[in-house]
Amino acid sequence: MEHGRAATDTRLTRDDWLRAARLALLHAGPEAVAVEPLARDLRVTKGSFYWHFRDRGDLLETLLAEWEVETALLTKALRTADLREALVMISEELDRRNVASERGESPSDAAIFAWAAVDPEVARRANKAERERMRLLRDLTGQPELADLFYYAYHGFLLRRRRVPSAAGDLAIISRLGLALLAPPARPQHK
Amino acid sequence: MEHGRAATDTRLTRDDWLRAARLALLHAGPEAVAVEPLARDLRVTKGSFYWHFRDRGDLLETLLAEWEVETALLTKALRTADLREALVMISEELDRRNVASERGESPSDAAIFAWAAVDPEVARRANKAERERMRLLRDLTGQPELADLFYYAYHGFLLRRRRVPSAAGDLAIISRLGLALLAPPARPQHK
DNA sequence: TGGGCTCCATACGGGTCCGTATTGACAGAG
DNA sequence: CTCTGTCAATACGGACCCGTATGGAGCCCA
Numbered sequence: 317m318e319h320g321r322a323a324t325d326t327r328l329t330r331d332d333w334l335r336a337a338r339l340a341l342l343h344a345g346p347e348a349v350a351v352e353p354l355a356r357d358l359r360v361t362k363g364s365f366y367w368h369f370r371d372r373g374d375l376l377e378t379l380l381a382e383w384e385v386e387t388a389l390l391t392k393a394l395r396t397a398d399l400r401e402a403l404v405m406i407s408e409e410l411d412r413r414n415v416a417s418e419r420g421e422s423p424s425d426a427a428i429f430a431w432a433a434v435d436p437e438v439a440r441r442a443n444k445a446e447r448e449r450m451r452l453l454r455d456l457t458g459q460p461e462l463a464d465l466f467y468y469a470y471h472g473f474l475l476r477r478r479r480v481p482s483a484a485g486d487l488a489i490i491s492r493l494g495l496a497l498l499a500p501p502a503r504p505q506h507k
Numbered sequence: 508m509e510h511g512r513a514a515t516d517t518r519l520t521r522d523d524w525l526r527a528a529r530l531a532l533l534h535a536g537p538e539a540v541a542v543e544p545l546a547r548d549l550r551v552t553k554g555s556f557y558w559h560f561r562d563r564g565d566l567l568e569t570l571l572a573e574w575e576v577e578t579a580l581l582t583k584a585l586r587t588a589d590l591r592e593a594l595v596m597i598s599e600e601l602d603r604r605n606v607a608s609e610r611g612e613s614p615s616d617a618a619i620f621a622w623a624a625v626d627p628e629v630a631r632r633a634n635k636a637e638r639e640r641m642r643l644l645r646d647l648t649g650q651p652e653l654a655d656l657f658y659y660a661y662h663g664f665l666l667r668r669r670r671v672p673s674a675a676g677d678l679a680i681i682s683r684l685g686l687a688l689l690a691p692p693a694r695p696q697h698k
Numbered sequence: 699t700g701g702g703c704t705c706c707a708t709a710c711g712g713g714t715c716c717g718t719a720t721t722g723a724c725a726g727a728g
Numbered sequence: 729c730t731c732t733g734t735c736a737a738t739a740c741g742g743a744c745c746c747g748t749a750t751g752g753a754g755c756c757c758a
Binding site for chain 1: 534535536538539617620621623624625630633634637652653655656657658659660661662663664666667669670671677680681683684
């Protein structure tokens with residue numbers, strides 16, 4: 317109320333641009349994160365953009381950096397809980413973030429890793445986060461191969477979910493299988 | 508020897524362009540499948556390109572179409588074998604094709620599905636092939652959820668393999684787990 | 699009311715790509 | 729040796745994007 321922008325205010329904030337950029341990255345890839353097209357979406361001219369950002373590279377770097385931060389937070393938070401708790405927590409947190417991504421409120425795992433496939437510097441930094449994730453999962457479960465299997469399945473799920481929104485529910489299936497195979501309930505692990 | 512082109516011949520065939528285009532699509536995405544950059548790679552001018560192709564859309568359509576054909580061949584071939592045979596056959600065939608893709612000799616699953624994430628028409632056609640694959644796997648195994656899990660894991664693997672070539676061996680791990688879980692050897696399925 | 703600050707519009711030059719039109723090099727057939 | 733078909737070079741106009749330079753428009757505060 318005090319210093320916010322009214323509903324009729326047409327001026328944009330830096331985060332308005334970031335939101336539009338996140339959606340473009342998720343739905344059309346990094347090449348679509350372009351100044352003039354985004355300006356058209358936002359119904360302003362690029363004069364606005366170059367007020368909030370140094371250049372296009374500044375925008376892309378910001379997107380990547382904020383993803384790195386969020387990712388590091390999650391992996392760090394998981395180093396406390398026990399196995400079953402952690403698996404449930406992972407599932408819920410990933411689901412929450414995927415929803416936020418589709419609203420442009422958060423950088424998307426799916427979009428970042430797809431971006432990494434076509435940009436060496438992004439690949440370098442995504443690989444770094446990935447190594448920590450995989451190591452965490454392996455340490456947590458003590459079953460490296462099964463852990464990798466579920467890591468891979470999560471990314472395969474993200475890939476499909478971008479094209480087929482109705483597949484969103486499959487995350488729950490993967491999670492259930494993960495609990496059953498990685499942290500078998502009462503029944504003892506054979507051998 | 509008889510009618511082929513000598514080693515010193517600089518003239519290109521349509522397939523030389525396709526090979527370069529497949530590699531560009533795999534390593535740099537669909538936006539990189541551009542006439543003038545490809546011409547620079549091939550050390551000719553685009554005068555050559557417009558001899559072999561109507562326009563850029565013609566090239567992209569050819570890449571997508573040849574992938575559709577190869578994919579349909581594999582799914583069709585699998586409708587004969589029994590479960591364990593089919594799983595082994597899938598694993599070997601996918602590995603073979605992934606290697607061919609990296610040589611630019613074949614369109615790549617990884618590249619096509621990444622492309623589909625940013626192009627609705629490609630998504631439509633990739634989804635179609637995907638539905639057949641998933642249905643095949645479910646029918647073959649009779650365990651829909653586990654089948655989906657491995658389908659997802661395969662795609663997650665492809666995604667990572669593009670960035671981390673040393674992960675190539677993980678396909679064998681996924682295959683082994685697939686055999687163990689989807690087609691348990693002698694030991695009867697509990698229940 | 700008149701600066702000063704924040705944010706956007708406009709206009710421009712430079713770069714890259716697309717697709718066409720035209721000409722040129724070269725090999726094989728007759 | 730010419731003629732013909734195949735493939736490539738050159739040159740051009742148009743479209744789109746980037747980044748800069750500069751000039752407002754509106755608000756806050758003295």
